[in-house]
Amino acid sequence: MATEFKLDPTQLENLEKNIGKLQEVGETTANEVLHTEGNREVMDRITEILPISKRKKRHAKDSKPFKSNDYNLGFTIISKGGAANKKGSYGYLVFPDEGRGIRNPITQNFTGRGLERATPTVIEKLSNAIITKIEEVI
Template structure:
């Protein structure tokens, strides 16, 4: 997935990182791994489409999840150095408890392309960058 950032925001972030040569990496990782993951997950969850299917029907109880992804813990996050990955829990869509089907509307398979993760990322990234700025400024102020 590709997202865009304002170049001025990136320059401001770079200047703040330079002011914390020995601490910026830790602050960035902590911010991304807590607030960043939560922000992106909540923005994606808000945009996940909810079908009209009755998930309490016997077939669903036998073959799949009885919860809609929007109402369940649908994601798994992986913390990476200066980043993170957020993906659907469970892998293949035919596995019980899996929300792997969430990728299909984004790619336009089976339904009209909805791009809910792309739209959610577009909303979450500026908020995550603002959190990074705030934490870096807070840390700079605390060290001086």
């Protein structure tokens, strides 16, 4: 399961106006923000809500359990976790969006909740970068 960041139509309209003023520079600026600060923000917010069990072992929350696949004006966050029985993996990250596994049948929605928490910050960073770039150009 992967979590994808996309702008909703209202957010896109506002950013589109500003990006349009910059043309190619605007798209490049947006990609720079999304592929560095944006994806890191989403991964951090998801990792923040991952649980730590009482068992004495290494936990996903203490590592960097997610990676980002970047594309033009977006990115997808995917888990680095493998199968639950694979040595060294974080079994509950096999289904990171659900957050369930052998010991926890209840859906936790880690990635959905993390993405929801990160979106306002990502939009703000994106807007600020575009506005700053407009001011530099004008």
